[in-house]
Amino acid sequence: MNTSNQGSSFSRGNNTQADSNTKTFVLPDKCFEQRAACVFRSGNKFSIYPRSQTVSKAPVSIDNKILDVRQDILLFIPILRKLVNESNGTYISLQKAAEAAKTTDNQVEFLKLSRQYRSIIRVCIESLQESAAMEQDGVKKCNLLSYITIFYSVECIWHLCEILYIDNIPGDVVLPFLLEWVRFHFPCHEQTAAQMLEACERGSEDHPEYWDTVIGMIVQGRVDVARALMKLHSSVDSNEFKLVDNSLRSMPVYSVYGGISTGEFTISWKHWQAECRSKITSRVLTSQPKLELIMKLIIGDYAAFESIRGSYSSWFDLLGGWVMFTAPWTRRHELGAPAAACAGMATPTHAPRTHLDQMVRALLDGDLHQVIHEIQQISDNGWFATHLTDILFHCGKLKILDKHQNNVTARLRDSLILEYGCLLMEHKSLWSAGLSYLGSCPPEGLRRAELALERMPIETEAKAMRVIAEAKKYGLNGVVRTVCACASSRLLRAGRIGGALTWGTRGKHGAACGRAAHAALRQYAARGELPAQDALLTATPAMLPHHPLLLAVKYSDFHRLYKSREFKKAGKLLVSLITSKLAPDYFWETLLLDTLPLLESDELIFSSEDTIEIMLCLELKSSNLSAEKADLLRLAAVRNLARASLADEDNSNSE
Amino acid sequence: MGDQSITNLFESQTIFADHKDLIHDVAYDFYGERMATCSSDQYVKIWDSDNKGGWRLTGSWKAHHGSVWKVTWAHPEFGQVIATCSFDRTAAVWEEVGDTNSSGSEKGLRTWVKRSNLVDSRTSVTDVKFGPKHLGLLLVTCSADGIIRIYEAPDVMNLAQWTLQHEIPTKVSISCLTWNPSMSKINPPMLAVGSDEPNTTNAIANVQTDKSTACNGKVFIYEYSEGSRRWTRTDCLSSVLEPVNDIAFAPNLGRSFHLLAVATKDVRIIKIEPIVDWNNPNSTNGGGRFKTEVLAAFEEHFSCAWRVSWNLTGTLLASSGDDCCVRLWKMQYLNQWRCVAVFKNEPMAGDSPPLVRPHTAYMRMATMANPAHMPYH
Known part of the structure; x- marks a missing residue:
């Protein structure tokens, strides 16, 4: 996969060498002969379609095809899953070791981790060899063999790199290690x-x-x-x-x-x-x-x-x-001349120089700049370049200068890690590993993680919870909000108000909660049954004053009190809801009519002050009620006011 | 040692779009799991990914009475909503109805309902885009007569109601627009629009009569001022003088500047850096609002570039043009841009491989370097 590889390639002086690396691909269909356009999907997927700029005079019958193009990613084959996950673990340990190395010398730890990387590669080669031996299909077998070649070279180069840059060699005398x-x-x-x-x-x-x-x-x-x-x-x-x-x-x-x-x-x-x-x-x-x-x-x-x-x-x-x-x-840093001598020996077959040749030569010459450039050409999707550059960077062995002699080593390392992290984010199960790479490269890594994470397709509730948990781990609260809002919206549109409310409160997303609360109130106003009672009773609207959710929660509380025949408390709550004027227009009728049974109950519920408040709101909002219902309410309110006044009189007399 | 780069780099699969006329636009939803296509046959089609790499047609309807130019998805927080714009002078907002999770709809097509028809334009509506979600549910359209219209749905549960918030006349034909996706509070809401007005003397004269546009550039930047509650043109990019066909802001990634890709006679990447006036951060002092710099201008598409599209993180730019090639451009770690891949139609030796089923598996794409090499399964 070369787009990533070349992405961080080097330009020394000018860019003339760059063009030779550009790969050209054949579009397989004739419909792209006249016109072509492109649009990106997610990750490194995009599509090419035959777009027209002009309208055809008469409808023409056209072979309209859309070409879905994606990068062929070697690391995503199941057999390499282990390589990706285990190297991720080593990478994380390495970041910790690098943190510790700021205070103490940690060279031994780096060597240990480098060996760990190599043993991971070797295990990977072994499992590739096993499956290659089992494979019957010729093409697949051939592919597996080429993967073995790839990782074999990777291990070979890594080993040499370890000897030359990471290992602690007594007196730097390299011969025993080289042998x-x-x-x-x-x-x-x-x-x-x-x-x-x-x-x-x-x-x-x-x-x-x-x-x-x-x-x-x-x-x-x-x-x-x-x-x-x-x-x-x-x-x-x-x-x-x-x-x-x-x-x-x-x-x-x-x-x-x-x-x-x-x-x-x-x-x-x-x-x-x-x-x-x-x-x-x-x-x-x-x-x-x-x-x-x-x-x-x-x-x-x-x-x-x-x-x-x-x-x-x-x-x-x-x-x-x-x-x-x-x-x-x-x-160990004097191997350039012996390498030149050996590489220069004439061969009877005149075999062409292989890529591995070039990499080993550059390494022995001590030209790490060139080494990294070369290893980016390996089709391992940047696995090797990323991890090797990272470890060399932390060992302090990498120093890369741009044409103005500025040290750009950290930028190179970051760009490789960002690229690799983004690549893993595209995979349906390796994404959390990808996240750990992006998380280790702030601030840009986190911004990229945010973009990729909130676009993670959410098929199940469990997946949503996992995405949220990972997002919280990296402090990406925006992602938590987006995921919750989208889940809430989806459920709301499916008519599941309770679920929508739960997701809205989980993401502390005011707008989503509001929509769900409105939907609950509307449904009650229309059908007379309050949906999502459980969700409403457990919701904590404290953080949201003057919010429809507050109204919905309080209103459901009113229902609870009423059902348990605590009419006094219910009445108090209802009056506070009416006087707070939180309700949207469509809900006034419901609120006001709810006073009716309480106004007419045998027991006196509303005090005269409460009754006057109710009458006041009734007149203010009478446009939301039919005249008939308003009259009914007026009558009940007046009767209750009379009762309440008498009761007040009694109370003051008895005092 | 063998060949380390033996694996192919890209694979592709063909979808038979089945539009009866030319396709004008393809758009993916937020997750990249749904695809909308629109065409001169006046139809809009919706395709769903089957998670096995294939696409299933789940919606298809006649959306307009003219060619449908563009289609765009709203953020999923607002539901399954798309907007279209057409030669028939209207833009429309469509919503998928019914439980999108239910499996019962698998058999047939899902229902999309026209929620709103925006009929304010008196000429062809050339582009339509939903605003960044942190601004609410906003929709902007532009039309051939040069008017930018910004609509807002005050209640996102009621998509039938859109209020026309702003009408910005530009006096030149506008072909494309893009929202700045930056979420940063420092940046006010920002739009970039591109004009495809041909460079006739008449047009230039027109532009010069307008005081605010004493610049014959083709890309304009508009910003919303909270104070005056107005959208104002805060810049005109003098570096783009040829008609513009497409324009796109890159994702911001927390940078202090914005990257704008422009498809004009070449593909351009322009860096737009707000100049912060610390004494008066809200002032917009004429042309001094931004420092702009052309980071790259690729002329490989010969006479004309038609389309630009960023990948998710803004590290790759795809472009297409008159040469019928699609090119991928990539930013390297030292911020130079380079072409990393070219896709082109080249008559190959023999026929292209037959593609029979609509949902075939992905096929490896052949590279030009080895024309004898045939793609295989």
Whole structure:
């Protein structure tokens, strides 16, 4: 997937190289020949349609097709799910470690996390290999194999990067690590060697790969194995064999902790090489060309290395041996020259340089800028570039300057993480992982998260709750409000007022609550039954003064009191509702008519003041009632006023 | 080592739109799960994603008495609502009725009801857009006679009632408009409109007679002032002098400036940065309201660009033009823009692969680099 990859590509000086990376795609239909237009959907999905700018004179029959285009995202195949999720965990730990590293040196922790990343990749390769072995379908199998290639290169580069930039190497002497890297990633002849040693037969030279294996062991720096193999040769007792064995045995091996200085070591090593060289020039080995080749290899003879280059698929195989036999004290940032030497060796097949070649070269040259540029071209949807750049950034090993020499390393790292996070947001189950990447890149990450999260399709209530929970985790209250308002709106339109109210209050969304409350009141006014009683009784309208929800809640409370025959309290509440003038016009009739049974009850409910308030509102709002109903109410109110006045009189008399 | 970039980059699937005439617009809803199309056949069609990558036609009706130019979705907070505008001089608001969750409607088409018909324009209505939701339920239309109209539904539960809040005459034909999506309180509500008025001497003379438009640019910025309760033209982008076909603000992402994509004779990305006058933050002192800068001008579409569309986060811009190509432009981390993909119709060796069923699976798209390579399932 290249749009993301190229997104953060580099431009050095000018943009001329950029155009070569632009990919062109064929539109599969003829209807796009005359016209084409485009519109973005969500994420990296968009559609292309044959849009016209003009109206056709007469309706023409046209083959109208819309092309739905989306990015083909490798990381979304189920088998890679584990890679994405586990690396997300490591990423989060790394951010914590980086936070801690601000106060203390945390290099060991970084190395641990780097190894963790690599083991995640290896597990991923293993599971890919397993399914490739099981796969019957040719095309699918081929795809799986290419994924293996991708992640294999990723691990290979990561390992080398770890050695060169993350690992703590004593004295920076890279040779043992480099040899380990070569042996691990380019195991050549290892199995044959093991077989031969196990068989332990004299005369193993009859094995067709005998000499290749011995030489292979030499260039991988496994001198002991090579010597053991040579012991299996039938003429091991000959002088030539003894001579070579002796040279191999006496080779000085450099170790930082060996107790000798580099200078001393260099002297003894050079002395040893001079001895070897004199043995070659003495021509005692001419009868054994293979032994002579070995001698030439261990004195670092370029022509000798070049002569065996053809037996290996890449120059990496020779790199360890080359360093070992030319300059074993090479420090880790001095590998550019040996790499150039090995890469420059002529191959009989003239195999083209692969992408991995370029990446390894850039890495050994210490050009991280170029490395990141190259790894962005890998079709892993930016997984590698993102995580590697992040860890190098936190290790303080990355320094990238723009053309004005400003340090833009943080910007590069952020842009990769934002891109990767947004990519994961598009997946129906990886989105919460994506969110954690965006969350680690404030402030833009959170703004992007907000946009993507509120557009997350909500199929079920459970999904809505999950989105809300995640949004709250990152303090995205706007998303909570939007999700609740949309859920509320959907339920309201489906006639489920109670649910709409619950979602509205959950999101503390005034407008949504208001709409639901209005709907409840309207429905009551129209049908005489109050919907969503439960929701109304549990709602907390305290935060919303002068709001329709307050009216709806109080009104449902009035119903509760009335039903439980607490008429006095009910009457008090009703009068307060009437006098507060909260009610919308359509509800006045209901409110006023509700006073009627209370006005006419046997027990006196309303005091004279209350009755006068009711009469006042009745006259103010009489336009909302039919004349007949108004008259009825007037009569009841007047009667009640008479009763109340008498009662007041009695009370004052008795005092 | 093999090829690391073996996977294809895009895959596509074809939907048979079944419009009887040219399609003018395709619009996705907020979630990208529903699609509306409109055409010269006067019909509007609604398509729903089946969550398996396919699209199902769930609504189709004759919406106008003329070509339907644009279709747009309201925020889902306001329900399932679209607006259309047409050559028949009207704009209309449509609402889907019935329980949208019910499975009973799966069999047939859902019902869309015309809630309102906005008939104020005396010429073809060229564009229609709902406002950002934090401003309430607003709708803006523009028409060929150059009048921008802003409507508001005071009660979002009653979409039959729209009040015409503002009528802004521009004196030039307006082809397209876009709302600034910024939610920031610092930015007043903002609209950008593009004019497709041809550059005749007459038009220029017209413009110059109007005092407020002493600029022959084709893109105008309007802002709403809370104080005067009026929309006023606060800028005219002098960098765009050719007729404008499409215009779109990018999502803001909390930036201090706005990005505007303009489809004119080329594709332009313009940075609009409000100049904050700290002494008097509410003043609009003439032309000094914004600092504008053309960040990019892509001429790859040859003579004319027709459409621009941003992705969700404003990191990718799609454009199309007279060359019948669709291009994707991407912003890199140092803020340069670059083309990352081109989609074009090129006669291939042999026929294009037959696409039989309307809901086929996605197919890999072939790259030009290797014309012999055929797409496969």
